[in-house]
Amino acid sequence: MLQLLIVWIVTSVSLLIIAQLPTGVEISSFKKALISAVVIGLLNALVRPVLTFFTFPLIFLTFGLFYTVVNAIIFALAAAFVDGFSLRWGFWSALIGAILLGFINSLLFQLLPISS
Known part of the structure; x- marks a missing residue:
């Protein structure tokens, strides 16, 4: 349960960092970042498997590069x-x-002293 909470907070902080960069991503508050992290997690659990199934030929033909597009669709x-x-x-x-x-999530998890 604690790890789930840590992942939620780290993803929210990552979203706030992304919103501060000139990427075109805008998040109005930390509360909205928390809600967005939950929605991204739910979409990853529910929608990503369906998208991956239907786009598998493209993922296979591009050696996995199309999986980045699947991530963008979820986002x-x-x-x-x-x-x-x-x-x-x-x-x-x-x-x-x-x-x-x-990238930012993996960087923050490398910096955090968490044992799995």
């Missing part, structure tokens, strides 16, 4: 569902935001 869906979380440049903001979310 854009989260922005569509949460008020206060918007994408200024549409898909391109979602693509940049999804890439940065993975």
Whole structure:
């Protein structure tokens, strides 16, 4: 349970960091970042397997590179569902935001002294 809470907080902080960079991702408050992190987690659990199943031929043909587009779709869906979380440049903001979310999350988890 504690690890779930830590992942939630780290993802929220990552979203706030991304919103401060010139990526076109806008989040109005920390509360909206917390809600966005929950929505991204739920979409990852529910929608990502379906998207991955239907886009598997493209993922296979691009040696996994298309999986980045799947991440961007999940990111854009989260922005569509949460008020206060918007994408200024549409898909391109979602693509940049999804890439940065993975990078910043992994960086923050490397810096945190957490044992799994």
